[in-house]
Amino acid sequence: MMLRCFLLTMLKCLAAIPTLSPFATAMNRSLFRPTALATLTALCFLAPSSHAANVEESALRAHLALLSSDLFEGRGTGQRGGDLTMAYLETQAAVLGLQPANGKSFRQPLQLAGIKPLVAESSLQIQAQGQALKFAYGTDWVWNSRAPQTTLSFAQQLVFAGYGTLAPEERWDDFKGTDVRGKILIVLANDPQPTSAEPERFAGKAMTYYARRSYKFEEALKRGAQGVLVIYNEATVPSSWKAVSEHADNEQFMLPNSDTGLPMVGWLTENAARKLFAASGQHYDQLLLKAEQRDFTPVALTAQLQGDLMNKVRTISQDNIAALVPGTDPKLRDEVVIYSAHWDHLGKLEAKPGEAAKDLIFNGAVDNASGSAALLAMAKAAVQQPAKRSQLFLWLAAEEEGLLGSEYYASHPLFPLQKTAANLNLDTLNFVGRTKDIGVSGSERSDLGTLASQVATSMQLTLAPRRVDTQGYYFRSDHFSFAKAGIPAFSVGSGSQYVQNQETNSAKRAAYGQRYHEASDEYDASWDLSGMAQQAQFALNLGRAVADGEQMPKWKAGDVFGKVRGQ
Numbered sequence: 001m002m003l004r005c006f007l008l009t010m011l012k013c014l015a016a017i018p019t020l021s022p023f024a025t026a027m028n029r030s031l032f033r034p035t036a037l038a039t040l041t042a043l044c045f046l047a048p049s050s051h052a053a054n055v056e057e058s059a060l061r062a063h064l065a066l067l068s069s070d071l072f073e074g075r076g077t078g079q080r081g082g083d084l085t086m087a088y089l090e091t092q093a094a095v096l097g098l099q100p101a102n103g104k105s106f107r108q109p110l111q112l113a114g115i116k117p118l119v120a121e122s123s124l125q126i127q128a129q130g131q132a133l134k135f136a137y138g139t140d141w142v143w144n145s146r147a148p149q150t151t152l153s154f155a156q157q158l159v160f161a162g163y164g165t166l167a168p169e170e171r172w173d174d175f176k177g178t179d180v181r182g183k184i185l186i187v188l189a190n191d192p193q194p195t196s197a198e199p200e201r202f203a204g205k206a207m208t209y210y211a212r213r214s215y216k217f218e219e220a221l222k223r224g225a226q227g228v229l230v231i232y233n234e235a236t237v238p239s240s241w242k243a244v245s246e247h248a249d250n251e252q253f254m255l256p257n258s259d260t261g262l263p264m265v266g267w268l269t270e271n272a273a274r275k276l277f278a279a280s281g282q283h284y285d286q287l288l289l290k291a292e293q294r295d296f297t298p299v300a301l302t303a304q305l306q307g308d309l310m311n312k313v314r315t316i317s318q319d320n321i322a323a324l325v326p327g328t329d330p331k332l333r334d335e336v337v338i339y340s341a342h343w344d345h346l347g348k349l350e351a352k353p354g355e356a357a358k359d360l361i362f363n364g365a366v367d368n369a370s371g372s373a374a375l376l377a378m379a380k381a382a383v384q385q386p387a388k389r390s391q392l393f394l395w396l397a398a399e400e401e402g403l404l405g406s407e408y409y410a411s412h413p414l415f416p417l418q419k420t421a422a423n424l425n426l427d428t429l430n431f432v433g434r435t436k437d438i439g440v441s442g443s444e445r446s447d448l449g450t451l452a453s454q455v456a457t458s459m460q461l462t463l464a465p466r467r468v469d470t471q472g473y474y475f476r477s478d479h480f481s482f483a484k485a486g487i488p489a490f491s492v493g494s495g496s497q498y499v500q501n502q503e504t505n506s507a508k509r510a511a512y513g514q515r516y517h518e519a520s521d522e523y524d525a526s527w528d529l530s531g532m533a534q535q536a537q538f539a540l541n542l543g544r545a546v547a548d549g550e551q552m553p554k555w556k557a558g559d560v561f562g563k564v565r566g567q
Contacts (some may be wrong), residue, residue, distance in 0.1 A: 049375045052544040053381035053460050055374075057533035059551055063092070063373035066293050067343075068365035068523040074365060076347015077253050077317045077398045078114050085372075086140075091397050092376055097383045098323035101392055101414050107319040110408040112398060113148040116251040116312040119547060122305035124154065124264075128279035133272075134304075141229070141270040142248035145311050146217070146261025152309040154184075154264065156226050160282075160299040161185045162291035163192055163229065164216040168204060171294060178298045181224035184264065184272070184305045190236040192292055201552040203417050207472025211236075216401055217262055227264030227305065231273045241269065243470050243517045249345060253401040255408060256315070264309060268410065276303060284298050321395040321403050322414055323379060327547065329388035335552065336390045336415040337543045338487075339378060340478050341371030341426040342399030346517065359519040366512060366521055368399070373427035374536035381540060387547030389421060396478050401429075406481035413485075418565075421552040423489035425479035430494035430531035431512075431524075437464040439493020442474050445561065446488035447553035449541070455542045459534075486565030488553040493541040494531065 001078040066072070067088070073081030090106045100106045119137055126133045135141050138160040145152060162174035164187035172192065191202045191211040202208050209215055213230055220228045232241060244267055254261055268276070281303040290296050321343070327333030345364025363369070372395055379393045392415065396405035413420065438461045444451040455461055474480065479489040515521045546553060555562025 004488055008544055017296065018300050033156050042557060052537070052540040053384040054531050055381050055537045055540060057377075057529050059380055060373050060377040060484075060533055060536065060546045061529050063524050063546070064369050064529070065525070067372055068363045068369035069542050070361055072363075074347040074362040075343060075345045076113070077318060077344050079347045081347055082318065082344060083192070083398075086321060086397075087315075087373070087378070087514035088190050088321050091342060091456045093321065093323035093379065093393070096323075096376070099108070100381055101324040106321050108322050108345055108412070108414065109317050109319050109438055110397065110405065111256060112253040112316050112318055112401075112404065113256040114253050114460065115145050115148055116145040117124075117249050118310040118312060119249050121157050121310040124305065124309055126158070126276060127306055127554050128276060128301070128303040129281075130202075130362055131279065133275060133279060135272055138245045138248070139268060139269075141268045143229070143256075143264055143266030143309070144248060144252050144332060145263055145309055146252065146265055146315045146470060147263040148174050148255055148256065148261075148311075150264070150311050150313055150381050152311070154226070154307060154309065156182055156303045156305050156495075158229075158276075158301045158303045158305060159183045159185055160277075160287060160291075160301060162188050162296045162298070163188050163190070163210070165210045166192060167202070167210055172202075174291075174296060174298070175223065176297045177189070178492070180220070180298065183225050184227040184229065185216075185220050185225050186229050186231065186268065186276075186301070186304065186564075188288070188291060189213075189230050189233050194438045195292075203303055203490060204468065206469040207475070209472070209475045211472050213342075217265060220321040221262055225262065227266075228264050229268045232269050232375050234266045238476075245516075250313075250346075250349070253316075253398055253404060256311050261365065264305070264454045276301070279303065307439045318405070321411055324504040325379070325382045325391040327388050327390040328386050328523070332388045333390050334415075335391050335419045335421055336419050337387075337547045338392045338394050338423045338482070339375055339426070339539060339543055340396055340423060340482075341375045342368050342392040342478055343372045343395040344345045344398055344400055344464055345369070346400060346461045362517070362519050363522045365523040366431055367428045367516065368426075368431035369523070370431065372530060374426050374429055374532065377533070378536050378540045382544075387544050389547040390415075391543060391547055397471065399478055401491070402512060403478055406478035406550045410485040410487075411482045415434075417485050417487060419538055420482075421549075422446075422543070422546045423479050423482035423487050424543050425477055426536070426539060427477045427488065427491050430509075431527045431529065432494075432498065432508050432531055433501065433528040434499045434534055435461075435495030435528040436497040436499060437462045437495035438535065439467065439495060440490065441466060441493055442490030444556070445483075445490070445559050447556045448546070452542055452547050455538060459538060460543065461495070461538070462497075462499075463491065466513075483561045484564070486555075486561060488561075493537060494535060498531075511552050517528075 143477045346362035349360040398404035440452040482489040
């Protein structure tokens with residue numbers, strides 16, 4: 001009886017394909033003849049049992065072109081373009097036949113505090129030994145606030161705190177018990193550098209989580225500091241000073257339940273830092289050398305931050321969009337594989353009085369209309385062929401504001417974390433062309449690495465060689481929020497070995513670095529999206545392998561994220 005039902009179901013599928021309908025009808029007439037049964041059964045077992053449906057490049061392109069158009073105004077958090085994006089994704093999920101994942105809704109609301117610094121109305125300055133340093137906002141330094149208050153007054157001493165890091169496993173403590181309550185910390189970007197004696201300290205040339213500004217802010221907040229100024233170093237900061245300064249006075253967002261936040265955060269150029277240290281009687285280069293040593297202790301500067309910081313404050317609601325393809329296995333359908341991409345970008349800037357005309361819309365075509373569009377194309381394929389476990393397609397809010405949408409989901413999951421098998425994230429996809437390899441950096445931390453290798457082989461792909469993560473990418477995209485919650489997770493990356501035009505395509509990919517977080521990150525109809533469709537197909541195939549697997553992936557022994565899950 002089970003075989004009969006299986007064969008009837010298969011014939012219905014065959015009949016749905018126009019070119020195969022006559023074949024299916026003929027088969028139906030003689031379905032239960034012994035020879036027909038034997039032949040059809042043999043054909044069934046030749047087909048792969050865990051193969052995802054095809055991701056359509058045309059669908060991906062259509063969504064990408066629209067989401068990155070000026071109509072969506074850069075998909076800014078708290079902006080009209082963001083509202084349009086959420087509505088579009090919600091509507092498309094319904095059209096594709098996905099089910100709402102939050103009860104009867106596709107939306108998972110999260111409340112955000114919006115804080116916009118009013119630079120012209122503020123009076124912040126740094127005084128060293130009684131003299132005001134002439135630092136121009138946007139040229140020498142930039143600042144804003146993480147505390148949702150309209151007026152913040154300062155008269156705080158500045159303290160150089162090295163890298164602002166406490167890392168017991170590295171035997172590293174930049175604070176040495178120093179009381180920094182009420183102080184403004186000056187810290188270095190990145191994390192302590194490797195030496196010839198310790199080439200692997202802090203992961204060698206790779207960035208660790210300690211390199212992230214968010215970590216430095218968290219540590220300073222724990223210690224009662226009133227603010228942090230990070231010294232900008234072009235060699236170790238992914239964004240250009242132009243990009244940093246251009247968006248510094250934009251509205252900043254945060255989850256209001258995250259212990260409020262530091263009253264003042266910002267960047268200080270190296271040139272400004274040199275002037276500050278010299279005015280305080282300190283030698284900048286010598287202090288930098290001391291900061292690379294374990295016996296470093298904080299250095300109190302004879303300087304103060306003084307004045308008022310004025311903010312415009314509001315509370316808004318933004319939504320993660322969550323859509324489900326239910327699993328088919330009665331025992332496994334309560335478990336889930338999550339595919340994610342952030343829908344937001346930097347939005348539309350406000351025109352400033354007297355400023356020359358320029359493009360004010362940061363379309364974010366590659367970052368990350370590409371990932372959002374890919375998820376829609378993948379969802380269309382997944383609906384056609386469900387897996388044993390459920391598959392959740394999750395478009396996350398406010399990634400550019402500090403992974404806020406994924407952080408909120410991880411603390412308010414729609415599926416229990418212990419029943420979440422994996423998170424496969426898509427961020428900044430391949431717009432250049434098809435490749436012979438695929439990027440899986442971060443998968444090696446868990447069983448996802450072995451599965452990724454198997455899926456790559458089935459697609460006649462090789463795994464791209466692991467690269468030294470000098471920019472800390474593992475800690476900068478939404479998968480990191482899931483990893484911190486104990487879920488095996490990584491972002492599926494682009495390959496680099498192009499099927500055609502290797503030199504030309506490599507140059508195109510490298511040139512994107514000049515458009516990252518710039519208004520020039522716009523869609524180009526001439527893009528070859530075969531590589532983007534390939535990347536999306538790999539992610540869907542890998543997710544399908546997880547969804548149909550006998551067991552959920554586990555972290556490798558000793559991995560710090562595995563400890564969260566009790567592994």
